[in-house]
Amino acid sequence: MxxxxxxxRSGVPVPTIKYYVRERLLPPGELTSPNQAAYGPGHERRLRLIRVLLEVGGLSLAAIGEVLEAADDPAQPVIKVLGAAAKGVTPLEEGESGPELERAREEVAALVGRRGWQVSEGTTAAESLAGVIAALRRVGHGGLVGLLEVYADAAEEIARADLDYVQEAAREDLVESVVVGTVLGEAMFGALRRLAHEDVSVQRYES
Amino acid sequence: MxxxxxxxRSGVPVPTIKYYVRERLLPPGELTSPNQAAYGPGHERRLRLIRVLLEVGGLSLAAIGEVLEAADDPAQPVIKVLGAAAKGVTPLEEGESGPELERAREEVAALVGRRGWQVSEGTTAAESLAGVIAALRRVGHGGLVGLLEVYADAAEEIARADLDYVQEAAREDLVESVVVGTVLGEAMFGALRRLAHEDVSVQRYES
Structure with a gap:
């Protein structure tokens, strides 16, 4: 087409499509004449994915680029694609440091050890978790860190279900499933948690 | 001071502080002369909170403004503050519609009914969840919607733990606990989920 x-078909304006091609988020169409290119269903699908990651997932275009690059490389092991997706949804600022962050890193390492999680040291998610813990203490809400184990129990169950879902997909869809599952799965869980908050607070405060 | x-003390540049005061994110200092104002520990604490919501929570300044406004109003019931915080962390774009969204809304209503959740109809979190479900189908990953119940189980457990934590706080801290818990709790859970992803995928794909 x-x-x-x-x-x-995709609802994305032509200049935006051209911009995505220039930014290598979308592969170029096949040239049918010097000024004309043909696009296929793969382009349409990719455009929808970009829009959803942008609008529902809240990812930046730069993050989407990294995620898609990992997804497009057939040599990438699943775990690397997961890492790229995780990096994309992590809004943590770089460059933080200090004794609070050091302490938080040790706590994360202890948690990982306690639960027997096989994760590489200093992985993005671990750094992100340490950053959140340090931030909680900085704003005087270190008490929330006490919920780590409850959260980790829930996270384990969800991760198993996520990977069950991902395992059913073919390799080509697999990387996309991982990306979509990480970004939109997080949005889905966040919405459910807030719904449950509302229910629990009605029960406790309005009865 | x-x-x-x-x-x-806060690490926030003077022009930024002035900007926050103009935008009503931070209450003005007490005037000690026509050109000079005095600030207290409440200002310092508020500044830290704004920075954390911005940098770790990834909220926009507009969303932070809404959240803080709800938090500052002593007449606001806890549930309204929760709603404002939920709205702040929801990156869903407005203006979506169509049969997919209608169908997703019905599914959310059915889920809420099945679980006996007491939530008001059309609440932000429910709308947000419907938006995510519709988006998953739009990008051809409707299969993830099958994980709704597993996610909802985990969300319920976390919401109970969150509210236990919030209930221990005094009313003044309570609203802040709700805000911090919603925004940073979400970031904490997201990081844990990605850590668990990494562990489960190592177990399944590299052994």
């Missing part, structure tokens, strides 16, 4: 039809 | 000291 021509770029105009791709735009109509 | 003077604004310079507040800046030094």
């Amino acid at each position: 021509r770029i105009g039809e791709l735009s109509r | 003077r604004i310079g000291e507040l800046s030094r």
Whole structure:
């Protein structure tokens, strides 16, 4: 199909599509003449994915680029794609340091050891967790850190279910499943948690 | 203290502090002369909170403003503050519609009914959940919707633990606990989930 039809079908304006191609988020169409390119269903699907990661997942275009690059490389092991997706959804600022962060890193390492989790040291998610713990203490809400074990129990159950889902997919869909599952799965869980908050607070405060 | 000291203690530049005051994120200092204002520990604490919501929570300044406004109003019931915090962490774009979203809304209502959750109809979290479900189908990953019940089980457990934590706080701290717990608790859980992902995928794919 021509770029105009791709735009109509995906709801993404033509200049935006061209911008995505320039930024290598979307592969270029196949040239049918010097000024014309043909696009296929793969382009349409990729455009939908970009929009969803952007609008529902709240990822930046740079993060989406990294995630898609990992997803497009057939040599990438699943775990690397997971890492790229995790990095994309982590809004933690770089460059933090100090004794609070050091202490938080030790706590994360202890938690990982206690639970027997096989994760590489200093992995993005571990750094992100340490950053959140340090931030909680900085704003005087270190008490929330006491919920780590309850959260970790729930996280384990969800991770098993996620990977069950991902395992059913073919390799080509697998990387995309991982990306979508990480980003949208997080949004889905966040919404459910807030719904449950509302229910529990009605029970406790309005009865 | 003077604004310079507040800046030094909080690590927030003076012009940024002034900007937050203009935007009503931070209450103005007490005027000690026509050109000078005095700030207290409450200002310092508030500044830290704003920075954490911004940097770790990934909230926009507009969302932080709404959350703090709810938190500052002593007449606000806890549940309203929860709602404002939930709204702040929801990156869903407005203006979506269509049969997919309608169908997703019905599924959310069915889930809420099945679990006996007492939540108001059309609440932000429910809308957000419906949006995520519709988005999953749009990108061809409707299968993830099958994990709703597993996610909901985990969400319920976490919500109970969250509210236990919040209940221990005094009313003044309570609203802040709710805000911090919602925003940073979400970041903490997301990091744990990604750690658990890494562990489960190592077990399944590298052994």
